[in-house]
Amino acid sequence: MRAKGLLVFLVLLPMMIPPHVTAIAWIQTLGPSSPLLRSVGLAPEIGTTHPLYSREGVILLLTIQHAPLVFLVVRAALRAQPRELSDAARVAGAAPTRVLRRVILPLLAPSLVAGFALAFVSALKNFGIPALLGIPGRYTTLPVLMWQRMASFGVSILEGVAVIAAIMAGVAVIAVAVTALLQRLGRAALIGPPRPPLGVRLGSARLPVEGALWAFIAVVLVLPLAALLATALVRTYGLPLTAATVTLDNFAEILVRQGVTVRAFANSTVAAGGAALVLAALAVVIGHLVTRTHRVRRGVGRGAEALGDLAYAIPGIVVSIAFILTFLRPLPILGVSLYNTLLIIALAYVTAFLAIAVKPVSAAFAQLDPALDDAARVAGASYGRRMARVFAPLVAPAAASAAILVFLTAYNEITVSALLWSSGNETIGTTIFNYEDGGYTTLAAAMSAVTVAATVLLMLALDRLGRHLPQGAVPWR
Known part of the structure; x- marks a missing residue:
């Protein structure tokens, strides 16, 4: 694929954008008052419940926020795999799907487990997305619950909140320990000098694959950031972005x-x-x-x-x-x-x-x-x-x-x-x-x-x- 460095940078950018900013951007992307959707006539009717104010909305944005972590881990593991293993399987007549199933994925298993654990722990401790989407959708997570109790009652309720905090810390530690164990059990020893990673020529599929990746980046990155900027440029939230309303x-x-x-x-x-x-x-x-x-x-x-x-x-x-x-x-x-x-x-x-x-x-x-x-x-x-x-x-x-x-x-x-x-x-x-x-x-x-x-x-x-x-x-x- 062309422009791989730029693609990697853009795929990882959502990870560096704060979760609460991600939540605000998506709220302004899909809501009935979205200036971006109203300017093109695609906004839902005023008074319609926001589609992201739900459990599914929280899960969707947590997925978008933390997917780059899994991508980083899997990408590093793929680049570290000796290409001789895949080359040998292909010389022996194995189809690409069989190489993926019998060679690449078994060697990738510890990294997939690590990616799962990273995503789990990161989502567990995320506050911004569950707070901005979960509170209106009546879907409360533990970080939001602790914040609500401390914001309402102050330090007088600190002992009860500390118990919840200890439970969360325990869950995170157990997740890390179990992950380390699974990685150790699933690790396969690879020997030999480092070699360049396997290169796969896409041929006629290159343009569709590149198009799909750029479309993915447009949806998960460009669209919400454009909606965020549009909201910042209108005089009042809910107005369409036009020459008369921009400021x-x-x-x-x-x-x-x-x-x-x-x-x-x-x-x-x-x-x-x-x-x-x-x-x-x-x-x-x-x-x-x-x-x-x-x-x-x-x-x-x-x-x-x-x-x-x-x-x-x-x-x-x-x-x-x-x-x-x-x-x-x-x-x-x-x-x-x-x-x-x-x-x-x-x-x-x-x-x-x-x-x-x-x-x-x-x-x-x-x-x-x-x-x-x-x-x-x-x-x-x-x-x-x-x-x-x-x-x-x-x-x-x-x-x-x-x-x-x-x-x-x-x-x-x-x-x-x-x-x-x-x-x-x-x-x-x-x-x-x-x-x-x-x-x-x-x-x-x-x-x-x-x-x-x-x-x-x-x-x-x-x-x-x-x-x-x-x-x-x-x-x-």
Whole structure:
């Protein structure tokens, strides 16, 4: 297929768009008041129940949101399969469907299980889509239930909510453990040097296959983003997008006039940026420990890496409840309270997104020659000097990639900050959600459009940086 790099980038883009923005975009795509559908005369009648306000609507959008995760895992596994196995089966006369059934899928089974687990855990902890679609459709998930109880009764109901949070955390941990077991049981050992992946010529089927893929991208990405932009450009939600109704006032309102949105952009930049810098530094230390030959230090590094994976698997709203329980009272001795401050949100980001930072840096350390460390130690360099003069410069691009990935994830998130934000400490995610929940749809759409544009620009910057990074440092490369 042509333009595979662009196709992969576009297929993965929905994963980087915040779930609540995805929900808002699809609400404005298919609803009776959709400016995009009204401008072409295809909108349902006013008063019609929105088709996505249901259990099926929640499941559909969760599928669209998390399908790129499964795609990433399966794509990496397919590229790692030795092409000799498929070539041998084809030389023996096996038809393509038989090669797929008897060779490729059995070898792919552990990766399919991993993809299922990733999708399950990600959907389990998703807050934005079930909140915006499930609440009107009377379909409540556990994260939404915890948020509703905390929003209604405050910290007085914290003990009951903590029980639900513990159940969710337990389910996530069990899912990860069962997945690891199934992968271990289904893994088949492959030997031999790495070879280029199998290439399949589509022949006359290339144009239909390419057309189907571009149509898929148009439906799941272009259409909802176009509806989001159309809503942001009309004076009042429900008007068709015409020359008479188009305006930039909504963008001026959220970027200049509204103090809460300007503050939210600043707060998210500070919290996500601070967490990204801290995690990039921690990732360098952990990545170095993981690749050490000393057994104790390597064990410490792997333990920290495992804790990061565990924290990432646990739903973000559970992490926020844990931080409330920990920092509800002032810190001992210091007497300083972190509750209702921006710092508690940044610290929660550090806990929730450690795994994202460690992966690319660990991949970079794995490619370094251990003799570098030995030579520096023989020359008398201390640990800090070795890190500053030898390792940090070599893994700096991977650390920068890790920082950008963390920033991308934290900048627009809502799951972690949904229970931690307070007046004056709003984030982009909570502000967009509050606008949509309060009926300020055009402002929510304008703010969502700005965050999507910022996300795409950061992804493009990371893509350019990825040309100089080890394989696997940037997910879509």
